[in-house]
Amino acid sequence: MSRDPTDAAGAPSAARQGRPLRARAPARPLAGRVRVPGDKSISHRALMFGALAVGTTAIEGLLEGEDVLRTAAAMRALGAEVERLGEGSWRVAGRGVGGLVEPEDVLDMGNSGTAARLLCGLLAGHPLFAVMTGDASLRRRPMRRVIEPLSLIGARFAAREGGRLPLAVEGTADPLPLDYRLPVASAQVKSACLLAGLCAPGVTRVIEPEPTRDHSENMLRHFGATVRVADTPEGRVIELDGQPELAAAAVRVPGDPSSAAFPLVAALLVPGSRVAVENVGLNPLRTGLFTTLREMGAALRVENERIEGGEPVGDVIAEYAPLRATEVPPARVPSMIDEFPILAVAAACASGVTRMRGLAELRVKESDRLAATAALLAANGVRAEIAGDDLLVHGLGGPPPGGGTVATRMDHRIAMSGLVLGLAARAPVTVDDASFIDTSFPGFAALMNRLATAGGERPGPEGRPGEGGPIAPP
Numbered sequence: 001m002s003r004d005p006t007d008a009a010g011a012p013s014a015a016r017q018g019r020p021l022r023a024r025a026p027a028r029p030l031a032g033r034v035r036v037p038g039d040k041s042i043s044h045r046a047l048m049f050g051a052l053a054v055g056t057t058a059i060e061g062l063l064e065g066e067d068v069l070r071t072a073a074a075m076r077a078l079g080a081e082v083e084r085l086g087e088g089s090w091r092v093a094g095r096g097v098g099g100l101v102e103p104e105d106v107l108d109m110g111n112s113g114t115a116a117r118l119l120c121g122l123l124a125g126h127p128l129f130a131v132m133t134g135d136a137s138l139r140r141r142p143m144r145r146v147i148e149p150l151s152l153i154g155a156r157f158a159a160r161e162g163g164r165l166p167l168a169v170e171g172t173a174d175p176l177p178l179d180y181r182l183p184v185a186s187a188q189v190k191s192a193c194l195l196a197g198l199c200a201p202g203v204t205r206v207i208e209p210e211p212t213r214d215h216s217e218n219m220l221r222h223f224g225a226t227v228r229v230a231d232t233p234e235g236r237v238i239e240l241d242g243q244p245e246l247a248a249a250a251v252r253v254p255g256d257p258s259s260a261a262f263p264l265v266a267a268l269l270v271p272g273s274r275v276a277v278e279n280v281g282l283n284p285l286r287t288g289l290f291t292t293l294r295e296m297g298a299a300l301r302v303e304n305e306r307i308e309g310g311e312p313v314g315d316v317i318a319e320y321a322p323l324r325a326t327e328v329p330p331a332r333v334p335s336m337i338d339e340f341p342i343l344a345v346a347a348a349c350a351s352g353v354t355r356m357r358g359l360a361e362l363r364v365k366e367s368d369r370l371a372a373t374a375a376l377l378a379a380n381g382v383r384a385e386i387a388g389d390d391l392l393v394h395g396l397g398g399p400p401p402g403g404g405t406v407a408t409r410m411d412h413r414i415a416m417s418g419l420v421l422g423l424a425a426r427a428p429v430t431v432d433d434a435s436f437i438d439t440s441f442p443g444f445a446a447l448m449n450r451l452a453t454a455g456g457e458r459p460g461p462e463g464r465p466g467e468g469g470p471i472a473p474p
């Protein structure tokens with residue numbers, strides 16, 4: 001019998017006490033072939049669409065990070081049967097579109113913006129009452145962006161000042177189909193509208209100013225819904241035919257490119273390294289970081305490219321090479337929205353000034369990532385400026401000084417970026433709370449330590465932090 005990690009996800013974990021970690025330059029290059037955990041976006045969606053389908057959806061490679069476990073617990077609370085068979089192997093017996101039941105208790109979405117916003121869409125079209133909350137980071141994040149369109153279909157919301165969690169939602173038995181132009185490029189808002197549109201009769205239409213990740217569209221089709229997508233002068237138009245019968249469908253979750261970014265960038269920055277990450281999702285709406293790194297002179301190769309479950313997948317190989325600065329245009333931002341902290345670390349080691357343009361959305365992630373990224377670099381001897389919505393990083397053309405402490409600000413990507421900086425810097429870098437890494441990348445420190453060990457460091461029994469690798473508690 002396998003332990004079901006959702007049992008542990010209901011309450012703030014005792015481990016969430018502030019777990020500092022420190023990273024230093026490894027004695028040898030990073031080397032090896034690894035796999036990273038399943039894609040977070042696809043994992044949330046597999047559980048949600050599985051809960052809305054008729055029949056049993058088999059999911060392999062599900063990310064068992066805290067964010068996704070919150071979604072699993074919420075689907076159970078809404079009446080779906082969610083079962084863990086083994087590592088990454090889950091089954092969801094769905095209730096059909098419109099068949100979710102009222103939850104008995106508050107839904108706690110932890111640290112996860114995706115879980116909270118997509119769930120709003122799911123609830124809005126069902127005649128039920130629900131209350132949702134999250135951790136201190138999620139309670140600061142804007143929810144009005146989903147409340148506004150979902151109110152148009154007839155759902156009613158009450159939220160804290162500024163449209164923040166906790167919120168209460170009263171879904172509607174007779175949702176209207178939406179015709180909505182997204183005010184911001186957001187896959188979460190788009191997906192919330194589409195999830196609500198499943199319960200509405202007629203055609204739900206969403207227009208996005210810039211294309212964002214299309215995992216919801218792909219998965220809706222995979223479960224049997226009719227989705228039409230057209231690029232027009234006004235933006236990308238997505239149409240969903242309402243009230244389909246979704247049929248359970250097997251989902252194989254690829255490795256998360258946003259997680260793969262950390263070992264791959266580490267390999268680009270630690271002299272002599274060569275790292276392969278296998279089975280990485282390569283949806284073109286997710287790979288803006290790889291495009292940017294190549295422009296900077298990175299040696300990045302993709303092998304074994306194939307289509308799996310409707311999504312492109314491949315093995316990505318990174319080798320150390322000196323990097324040079326580049327400029328990221330605003331239109332590329334949605335395709336690498338979560339990768340700016342780690343790109344900033346790469347830019348700190350590159351020669352010249354890297355400019356990343358149009359990053360306003362970074363202000364409303366798990367932390368204000370514009371401020372947190374600039375502070376991460378400044379604490380470690382790298383000049384970074386915020387100019388309007390742009391971030392400028394003055395690269396040192398080699399290892400940054402390091403030696404600082406990074407304030408994690410409840411943000412997993414800031415924690416992992418700080419630790420990668422420590423692997424590349426002259427002096428060790430400390431992050432004040434690495435526990436948030438478990439939201440998206442359980443086993444991160446162990447995986448990075450294994451790569452250092454394969455490169456020649458003294459091995460620990462299981463490659464755990466503190467067992468000989470360069471990432472360990474201070």
Ligand SMILES: O=C(O)C1=C[C@@H](OP(=O)(O)O)[C@@H](O)[C@H](O)C1
Nearest residue numbers: 041114185186187188189337338
């Ligand atoms: O739809 C998704 O799964 C996500 C969309 C993005 O958020 P926004 O929609 O707020 O840009 C991204 O930052 C997040 O990590 C995952």
Ligand SMILES: C=C(OP(=O)(O)O)C(=O)O
Nearest residue numbers: 111112113114115338365
């Ligand atoms: C922004 C992120 O996630 P979410 O919005 O789901 O909290 C992220 O994983 O970087």
